[in-house]
Amino acid sequence: MSSALDFTHDPAAQSWVASAQAEGSDFPLQNLPWARFRRSRHEDWRIGVGIGTELLDLAEALRRGRWSAAEQALLDPLARGDLKALMAQPAAARRQLRQALFAALQAGSRQQAQLEACLRPQAAVEFTLPCEVGDYTDFYAGVHHATAVGKLFRPDHPLLPNYLWVPIGYHGRASSLTVSDTPIRRPWGQRKGPDDAQPVFAPSQRIDFELELGLWVAQGNALGQPIPIHEAQEHLFGVSLLNDWSARDIQPWEYQPLGPFLAKSFATTLSPWIVTWEALAPFRCALHRPADAPAPLPYLHDAADAMSGALDLHLEVDLQPQGGRAQRISQSNAKHLVWTPAQLITHHASNGCNLRPGDLLGTGTISGPQPEQAGSLLELTLGGKQALALEGGLNRRFLEDGDTLALRARAERAGAAGLGFGACSARVLPAHPVS
Structure with a gap:
């Protein structure tokens, strides 16, 4: 069973994204939900991660961030809007990417300077279903x-x-x-x-x-x-x-x-x-x-x-x-x-x-x-x-x-x-x- 707690559940952990600390926020650092979005109708859909009132654009994060080879391989299809590719991965790989994103968005992360430019206001983007549902x-x-x-x-x-x-x-x-x-x-x-x-x-x-x-x-x-x-x-x-x-x-x-x-x-x-x-x-x-x-x-x-x-x-x-x-x-x-x-x-x-x-x-x-x-x-x-x-x-x-x-x-x-x-x-x- 994939029920074990790890450092991503630490209630004291905070993000360098200020809105993630707002009282009653749906998307604190401990959540990191997935969504599929685009900034305009002229742009392809891509996958993002919710953090506070922002969305981490994974297409930009892949290009600007510092990731291991294994993390890059998991992020690549997400940058192209394909969440099913991550769904198909073993649970251990999904946890690995969650942990990497948590560390990158945590206060004090060495990735902050690179990833600040990858944030998009959730209110300014268009959402669609997270993936095409077959059944x-x-x-x-x-x-x-x-x-x-x-x-x-x-x-x-x-x-x-x-x-x-x-x-x-x-x-x-x-x-x-x-x-x-x-x-x-x-x-x-x-x-x-x-x-x-x-x-x-x-x-x-x-x-x-x-x-x-x-x-x-x-x-x-x-x-x-x-x-x-x-x-x-x-x-x-x-x-x-x-x-x-x-x-x-x-x-x-x-x-x-x-x-x-x-x-x-x-x-x-x-x-x-x-x-x-x-x-x-x-x-x-x-x-x-x-x-x-x-x-x-x-x-x-x-x-x-x-x-x-x-x-x-x-x-x-x-x-x-x-x-x-x-x-x-x-x-x-x-x-x-x-x-x-x-x-x-x-x-x-x-x-x-x-x-x-x-x-x-x-x-x-x-x-x-x-x-x-x-x-x-x-x-x-x-x-x-x-x-x-x-x-x-x-x-x-x-x-x-x-x-x-x-x-x-x-x-x-x-x-x-x-x-x-x-x-x-x-x-x-x-x-x-x-x-």
Whole structure:
């Protein structure tokens, strides 16, 4: 397991980049998340590292900095915008580059004079997805979300019999993944109410968000070769915020018998930042499953993963009506997931499915046990039956055109430097006219 702490987690370490020391900074020296960016439309995409409010341009850093031959080899594809090349490297090589960047950005570094010219203000660049995603799988690992939604449809038996035995998931649409701040269009689709004689084709009236984390696959596995649970963390590159937009009135009509389709595939929003699995080492925690949950089958159980394979991340959801201010509507925590990231990786590959560098796994909606910890409007409004009150006399059952929905995450623990994930937000636009 790649869970050991090293000098890059020292909470006393500071950077020569002044903004990295700001109270509550998402990107202190101990974080160093990855992103793909460009300064103008006339420039090629390249990879950068977040530090405070700045971005270290790795194309310039490779040219100006002092790096070992091994470090240069790892930086070269990043300078050309290829993050998958680093994802495909063994975990030891990924840690080596993290340590080199940490040393280069640390206060007192001999690299400061060379690298100061390689910083770019994050607010002045354009971001895109960290890499092109070949495959996207969305899981359903939030047990409180699954229970709350199940109660809406099956009050006596909210969890289906397989739920606590097998990680549930479906294959999503990689082409409609979009980076934060990309507006989404209200989708068209078929919907049918219980008393309607036939379905209608119309814009969805029940647009919803889902508070999730995105797990990025590092080196993959050969077709037919499973990934053992005790090795699965080595196959995790990092974590992003993810909003799995959902059309709740399209979903119930189309999902039977094969599962989610157009109600999910119209858009999924990701933060541009990947916080590495190594950076999250101080914030890993024990997996907490319901008291009546069966023990995982042996292929999904590893004692070390059960003790420190889950994540303690505080999650928040803000809703901003058009012309209004952002309001907090929910708070939750990633520790409410019923499976660890390693278990999701292992199960996905258990039948020999070949995962590849840059593949993305959604965790599923992360709700807590309390009503105010719900990770979707479906839960917050009891399926649209109870309006959510907002400031200024406004209310929402589901999202309206012009609403902006933002997700945030923060990791905090005594004895560790706190870190964040950047924002994951998007505004809902009206449906496109259909002739």
